[in-house]
Amino acid sequence: MGKTFTRPEALTEQPTHYCPGCTHGVIHRLVAEVIDELGIRKRTVGIAPVGCAVLAYNYFNLDFQEAAHGRAPAMATGIKRVRPDLVVFTYQGDGDLASIGMGEIVHAANRGEKFTTIFVNNAVYGMTGGQMAPTTMPDQRTTTSPFGRDVQAVGMPIKMAELLAALQTPAYITRQSVIKPKYINRAKKAIHKAFSYQLEGRCFSFVELVSTCPTNWGMTPLDAVEWTEKTLLPYYQLGDCKTPEAREEA
């Protein structure tokens, strides 16, 4: 009888530093499985963000570059423009992408850069210790919004997928989640599509993944899943915001 569960070749054997209940491990695995399935590991370059996933290169068994906070889409642009034969993806959190890196992601998407962005949205800054992010929910308590996010003072959370989908350049923009198996299967399909579009040289592809951060939310992993379904998913609705097919038909 053969093995039914193995480690993807695109992952190293190093145990991750992620907290219990964190979804980075799941997402790393999904990306690695897709890279294996497409047979692109030896020509793929990942861009690590600043944030909890800064050490992603310890876990992916492929070439990596490490960006400054928010700048991953500019680095990916540099690589993809000079080496279009390489497969390039950025892996970014919500503080990195939606706050300090807003300019870089919007312009890379608008230029239709042919790389893939995996955007992990857990509504909080993780590595720096649970500060408010642009994606933090109204009234959500964080270390820099100790009385809850006051939307009168700092505005409503930013829906990155919808914001990028408002751009005219054709692109694949989708939001998925990884908090339960049913979501994970759909997320994997989306990641597969995103890399496939890149391989076809078709468009910029963006997969937002609604995730958890039990540590900084001050919850058990199970409570974090429940809170995500109750609070995050109604606001960050899952599904495709834009596909190249729909764009081409229109």
Add this chain to the structure above:
Amino acid sequence: MSKVLMKGNEAIGEAAIRAGCLNYFAYPITPQSEVAEYLARRMPEAGGVFLQGESEVAVGYMIFGAAGCGARVFTTSSSPGISLMSEALSYITCAQCPAVFVNIMRGGPGLGGILPSQGDYFQATKGGGHGDYHLLVMAPASVQEAVEMVMQAFPLAEKYRNPVMILGDGLIGQMMEPVEFPDDLVCEPSNKDDWATNGMDHRGREKPNLVKSLFLDPVQLNDHNLLLKAKYERMKRDEVRYEAYNLEGNYRALIVSYGTMSRVCRTAIDLLKEAGLEVAMIRPQTLFPFPEAAVREAAGKAGCQVAVSIEMSMGQMVEDVERSVRGQCPVEWYGKCGGEVPTPEEIMDVVRGMLDA
């Protein structure tokens, strides 16, 4: 090869292509925008990459990404733009990627002005971004020298795996002079398989490459800084360049000046010589590494009563001159930084005044 009349900014763009650099990312800013305008047409013709980024911040990282995957790449900007690129310069230097940055300086601080200046000396030579690092900084005094330095910058950047900066002023970028592109400065890109993220398939090796600047372990970070420091020490040993002028006579004053300012100083020295006053000049062609030994030796010569740093800034290079002279004679400064270039007559008066005093 025959000479052509070209504007400095355009010649800089062409020089990069001739040097085998077919990748350019930039953002418009006066007084260097002609580089981007020239390359927007010329790069596609040469089969290269031209991209106007959304900001100098982003351009810095486009350069980082491209350099990190092993491509020969460069950008051009002017003072405020270089401030924004300084974040990336710190990262690129730490990650040891070769790239060329051209700064066609304008007056500062702040928005300052758009006329020529040398106000970014500290930023360029002492590290404009955070952390301990240096760029190798070359300072052209003519369009021809700008061309040659751009062509030499790529192999130097690759030799040291460190960014090289060409520090010109607005006049170098804006004026037209006859230039030729020396064929003997063309060199093949070095092999970067040991470190660049150019694809495992491309390298035919199983081991992934990693381009990074994070060292959480304090001992490792200190070791990495020692490694960088060793490179800067090698640059100080092997890459110092300068031009000496009128150094053989019995000069009473030594001028240290670079770039456009040094050309005016040269005229002043000629005029002073006609009037019977001998003055010598050291013109640093590399600002980092600074020609310390040459300045020290020249300032220490019997009869030299003063060393004066003449700059289009409020006294920046003078600190390196003081450091080099080591008290052998008084060190003075003269300069302007609003965009006016001091005239030969002004410099003659200044030098005479220092000797009379």
